[in-house]
Amino acid sequence: xIIINVTITITLxxxxxxxxxxxxxxxxxxxxxxxRSKRDARITTHVCLTARAFGASKxxxxxxxxxxxxxxxxxxxxxxxxxxxxxxKKSYMNLIEEWQNNGGEVIHLTMYGSQVQDVIxxxxxxxxxxxxxxxxxxxxxxxYKKSNWNVSITTQPHSEVSSLAIFQxxxxxxxxxxxxFDDAVFEVIPTAEGKKVNIHDQ
Amino acid sequence: xIIINVTITITLxxxxxxxxxxxxxxxxxxxxxxxRSKRDARITTHVCLTARAFGASKxxxxxxxxxxxxxxxxxxxxxxxxxxxxxxKKSYMNLIEEWQNNGGEVIHLTMYGSQVQDVIxxxxxxxxxxxxxxxxxxxxxxxYKKSNWNVSITTQPHSEVSSLAIFQxxxxxxxxxxxxFDDAVFEVIPTAEGKKVNIHDQ
Numbered sequence: 001x002i003i004i005n006v007t008i009t010i011t012l013x014x015x016x017x018x019x020x021x022x023x024x025x026x027x028x029x030x031x032x033x034x035x036r037s038k039r040d041a042r043i044t045t046h047v048c049l050t051a052r053a054f055g056a057s058k059x060x061x062x063x064x065x066x067x068x069x070x071x072x073x074x075x076x077x078x079x080x081x082x083x084x085x086x087x088x089k090k091s092y093m094n095l096i097e098e099w100q101n102n103g104g105e106v107i108h109l110t111m112y113g114s115q116v117q118d119v120i121x122x123x124x125x126x127x128x129x130x131x132x133x134x135x136x137x138x139x140x141x142x143x144y145k146k147s148n149w150n151v152s153i154t155t156q157p158h159s160e161v162s163s164l165a166i167f168q169x170x171x172x173x174x175x176x177x178x179x180x181f182d183d184a185v186f187e188v189i190p191t192a193e194g195k196k197v198n199i200h201d202q
Numbered sequence: 203x204i205i206i207n208v209t210i211t212i213t214l215x216x217x218x219x220x221x222x223x224x225x226x227x228x229x230x231x232x233x234x235x236x237x238r239s240k241r242d243a244r245i246t247t248h249v250c251l252t253a254r255a256f257g258a259s260k261x262x263x264x265x266x267x268x269x270x271x272x273x274x275x276x277x278x279x280x281x282x283x284x285x286x287x288x289x290x291k292k293s294y295m296n297l298i299e300e301w302q303n304n305g306g307e308v309i310h311l312t313m314y315g316s317q318v319q320d321v322i323x324x325x326x327x328x329x330x331x332x333x334x335x336x337x338x339x340x341x342x343x344x345x346y347k348k349s350n351w352n353v354s355i356t357t358q359p360h361s362e363v364s365s366l367a368i369f370q371x372x373x374x375x376x377x378x379x380x381x382x383f384d385d386a387v388f389e390v391i392p393t394a395e396g397k398k399v400n401i402h403d404q
Contacts, residue, residue: 039244043245046245046360049360050361050364054360076359111390112393113392113393113394114393115379117380118392144395144396149394150393150395154255154256154381155389155392156251156381156383157251157282158248158252158255158367159363159367161363161364161367162252162366165360165363165368166371169368174319179356188357188358190315190357191315191316192315192316192352193346193347193352194314195312
């Protein structure tokens with residue numbers, strides 16, 4: 001062990017702007033491509049719940065319309081609070097174009113994209129609304145071309161669920177861990193052992 | 203906008219210990235509880251791939267033995283490199299006890315646990331090997347009691363896949379994003395648009 005004593009003199013120039021939290025600054029939505037009702041029900045459910053828990057305000061589902069899945073998710077939102085929306089969108093390229101025409105940015109998560117650790121600083125620095133595109137089994141070339149960013153979460157195969165979680169976590173800079181959801185029936189009280197849940201009558 | 207100029211004098215005492223990277227310090231394994239072959243095949247596959255991509259060296263699967271799933275994962279490891287192991291473990295409580303008897307720590311991921319942002323510093327500071335337990339549909343009380351840590355990733359319902367990814371990401375402090383996998387056939391070259399993959403003959 002080495003002990004070093006150092007004296008440093010630092011001159012700081014601090015610029016104080018109006019401080020805005022990230023949730024005030026940008027709206028985060030997610031677009032899930034190419035849902036297949038039978039095969040993808042659980043994975044798409046996990047994608048939707050992850051989007052909500054990590055700070056998105058809305059998810060668009062494309063592919064097969066799956067009313068049962070959407071109903072189940074709306075029930076979760078009713079019980080766990082907040083105002084997360086779920087909407088079916090048949091023609092997702094229109095949504096991508098509308099989003100950009102309204103001044104928003106589109107980030108397509110793909111294992112082939114730029115590495116998240118290299119680009120997240122630039123993505124976070126822009127206050128534009130974010131549409132995060134989560135692929136399905138086939139993602140057409142036009143999605144790669146139209147997206148403002150194609151971003152990879154590791155260069156290894158894993159899961160659209162883990163990719164979305166890590167991207168939202170890095171976009172929110174960890175602030176999503178302290179998110180509060182209004183008007184919840186169920187509220188978990190964190191505890192080192194066991195389960196504590198407050199149930200609020202509505 | 204306000205501009206403030208400040209001059210600060212700081213006296214630092216820096217203690218330099220032997221510096222070891224996290225991958226030298228601890229071995230990370232994952233235990234997936236209560237796998238059901240029909241219902242959980244895709245989610246468990248995503249759990250396994252996430253464990254591997256984010257720096258675990260091995261996953262133990264309990265519940266129903268699923269040889270097809272294990273074979274598929276071994277094929278992924280062959281193609282994408284590294285030495286990730288998959289092992290079926292019928293009696294997982296024995297594994298938890300053995301792990302602790304060998305000096306390792308057990309972290310059970312549950313939405314009811316202590317919040318990850320409050321405990322990750324302490325967990326990361328310990329160089330002991332880590333067994334991360336990912337729940338299934340029913341997690342018995344003894345898992346909560348035996349675990350060194352019960353940890354929640356948000357207090358909201360989402361996914362064991364996103365919980366595992368965020369926990370490993372925070373445990374590795376982002377270093378998993380730069381992990382290299384030896385002897386891979388497929389190697390993705392990150393690119394802003396399109397797909398670039400190097401294929402290495404074996």
